Amino acid sequence: MIGARALLMASTLALAGCSLAPKTVLPAAPVPQSWPAGDAYLLQSEAALPLLSYKSVFTDPRLQTLTDQALANNRDLRVAYANVAAARAQVRVTRSGQFPELGISAGAGYSDSGSIGSGGGSGDFSLRGGITAFELDLFGKLANATEADRNRALGTEAASRTVRLALIANLADAWTTYGADRDLLKIAEDTAANARESVRLTKARLDGGVAPRTDLRQAEQILATAEDSIAQQRTALAQDENLIRLLVGGDVDRALLPANLTEVTPAIVSLPAGVSSEILLRRPDVIEAEYGLRAANADIGVARAQLFPSISLTGLLGFASNALGSLFDSGSFNWSAGGDATATIFDAGGRRAGVAVSEAQRDAALAGYEGAIQTAFREVADALAVQGTISERVRAAAANSEAAADTATLADARYKGGVDSFLSSLDAQRSLYSARRSEVGTQLLLAQTRIALFRTLGGDSSAGSTTPAPQ
Numbered sequence: 001m002i003g004a005r006a007l008l009m010a011s012t013l014a015l016a017g018c019s020l021a022p023k024t025v026l027p028a029a030p031v032p033q034s035w036p037a038g039d040a041y042l043l044q045s046e047a048a049l050p051l052l053s054y055k056s057v058f059t060d061p062r063l064q065t066l067t068d069q070a071l072a073n074n075r076d077l078r079v080a081y082a083n084v085a086a087a088r089a090q091v092r093v094t095r096s097g098q099f100p101e102l103g104i105s106a107g108a109g110y111s112d113s114g115s116i117g118s119g120g121g122s123g124d125f126s127l128r129g130g131i132t133a134f135e136l137d138l139f140g141k142l143a144n145a146t147e148a149d150r151n152r153a154l155g156t157e158a159a160s161r162t163v164r165l166a167l168i169a170n171l172a173d174a175w176t177t178y179g180a181d182r183d184l185l186k187i188a189e190d191t192a193a194n195a196r197e198s199v200r201l202t203k204a205r206l207d208g209g210v211a212p213r214t215d216l217r218q219a220e221q222i223l224a225t226a227e228d229s230i231a232q233q234r235t236a237l238a239q240d241e242n243l244i245r246l247l248v249g250g251d252v253d254r255a256l257l258p259a260n261l262t263e264v265t266p267a268i269v270s271l272p273a274g275v276s277s278e279i280l281l282r283r284p285d286v287i288e289a290e291y292g293l294r295a296a297n298a299d300i301g302v303a304r305a306q307l308f309p310s311i312s313l314t315g316l317l318g319f320a321s322n323a324l325g326s327l328f329d330s331g332s333f334n335w336s337a338g339g340d341a342t343a344t345i346f347d348a349g350g351r352r353a354g355v356a357v358s359e360a361q362r363d364a365a366l367a368g369y370e371g372a373i374q375t376a377f378r379e380v381a382d383a384l385a386v387q388g389t390i391s392e393r394v395r396a397a398a399a400n401s402e403a404a405a406d407t408a409t410l411a412d413a414r415y416k417g418g419v420d421s422f423l424s425s426l427d428a429q430r431s432l433y434s435a436r437r438s439e440v441g442t443q444l445l446l447a448q449t450r451i452a453l454f455r456t457l458g459g460d461s462s463a464g465s466t467t468p469a470p471q
Contacts, residue, residue, distance in 0.1 A: 054168045057454050060267035062256040063175050066248055070171050073249030077167055080160035087153035095146045100134040133340075135312045141305030148298035155291035161284035169455035171247045172268070173448060178240040179258035180444040185233035186260070187436045188226055194429070195223035202422070215422040222429060261443045268450045270387070281373070283458035289365070289372040296362035303358040306351045309343035379456040386449045394446055397439040404428070404435035 055064055071077065105128050135142065198219045205211035245252050258264050281287075344351065411428035414420040 144301030151295035158288035188229035192226035
C-alpha cells in the first residue's frame with residue numbers, strides 16, 4: 001500500500017513538471033553581419049563598440065547635471081518605472097496560483113429549544129483549516145502562465161530602459177539645439193547691426209545725391225529681415241528652455257545651458273562602430289521584442305493545457321465540539337479530503353482555436369522581433385552614413401562662410417567706391433547670412449549625429465533597471 005502511494009506521488013510530481021509550451025528559438029539576426037561600407041560610411045573593422053555610460057559620451061559637467069536631474073524628476077520615466085513595478089507584482093499574482101491556498105475558519109453557535117432560562121439549550125463550537133480547490137498543474141498551464149507574465153514584466157522593464165535612453169538623448173539634443181540657436185541669434189544680431197550701419201550710410205549718400213532712393217529701401221529690407229530673424233531666434237531659445245525644463249522635470253539654471261555650439265561639439269564624444277551588427281541585440285527595444293516572443297511561446301503552453309482535464313484537490317481538518325472546553329479533545333478532531341476532475345467534452349473547437357490564436361500571436365511576435373532588429377540596423381546605418389561624411393561637410397561649410405564674408409567685404413568696398421551697384425553688395429550680404437546659418441546647421445548636425453549613434457546603438461551601460469528581475 002505504501003509503495004503504491006509513493007508511486008502515485010512520484011507520478012504526480014513528474015506530471016507537474018510537464019510543459020506544453022514550445023521551446024523559444026531565436027532566429028538569426030535578419031541583417032548583415034557588418035555595417036555598410038563605402039564612401040558614405042566609416043569602416044572601422046577592428047574597433048569594438050564600447051558599452052559606455054552617458055557620462056562617458058556627454059562629457060560636459062553642465063549637461064551631466066541636467067541629465068541627473070532629469071533621471072530623478074522626469075514624469076515619463078516615473079510612469080515607466082511604475083509600469084515595471086505593476087508588471088512585477090502581476091507575476092507574483094499569477095505565480096500564487098501554483099501553490100495551495102490555506103484558510104482557517106472558526107464558528108460558535110447556541111440554540112435553545114425550550115423556554116427562556118430553562119437551561120435546555122446547547123452550544124456548537126468549531127475550528128477548521130484546510131486547502132480549498134488547489135489545482136494540480138499536471139500540464140504546465142499555471143507554470144506557463146507565470147512564465148508568460150514574467151517575460152512580459154521583463155519586456156516592460158526593457159521598455160522603461162528605452163524611455164530612459166530616449167530621455168538622455170532627447171535632453172542632449174535639446175541642449176545642443178539651444179547652443180545652435182544662440183549662435184543663430186548672434187548671426188541675426190550681427191546682420192542687423194551691419195544693416196543699421198548700411199541704412200545710415202545709404203541715407204547719407206541719398207541726402208548727398210550720390211545714391212538713389214532704391215538703395216535705401218533695399219538696405220531697410222535687409223534690416224527688417226534681420227530684426228524679424230532676431231525675434232524668431234528669441235522665440236526659439238525660449239521654446240528650447242521650455243523643452244529642457246519639461247525633460248528635466250523642474251526649473252533649469254541658465255548657467256547650465258551652453259553659450260554656443262563651440263562649447264557643445266567637443267563635449268559629445270563620437271562613438272565608433274563595431275565589427276558585428278549583433279551588438280544591436282542589446283538595444284532595449286530589441287530586448288523588449290525578444291521577451292514578447294518568449295511570452296507568446298508560454299501562452300501557447302497555456303492554451304494547449306486547456307485541452308486536457310483540470311484536476312483540483314480539497315482538504316479540510318479541524319475540531320468541532322458542543323462545548324468550548326472540550327473543543328481540542330481527541331474525539332473532536334475530524335478531517336476530510338477530496339478531489340475533483342473536470343473535462344470539456346464539446347466546445348465547438350473553441351479550445352483548439354485558442355491554441356491557433358496563441359500560435360498566430362507567436363508568429364506575429366517573431367516577425368516583430370526580426371523587424372525590431374532590422375529597424376535598429378537601418379537607424380544605425382543611417383547615422384553612420386552621416387558620420388562618414390559630416391566632417392567634410394563641416395569643412396566645406398566653414399570654407400563657404402569664409403568666402404562669403406570676404407565677398408561681402410569686397411562688394412561693400414566696390415559699392416562705396418562707385419564701382420558696383422548696391423544690388424551686388426545686397427546679394428553678397430544675403431549670401432553671407434545664408435552661409436553662416438548653413439554652417440551652424442552643419443555643426444549642429446555633427447553633434448546630433450553623435451547623439452543619434454548613442455541612441456540607436458543603445459549603448460548606455462547604466463540604462464538597465466536598478467531593481468532585481470521578477471521571480
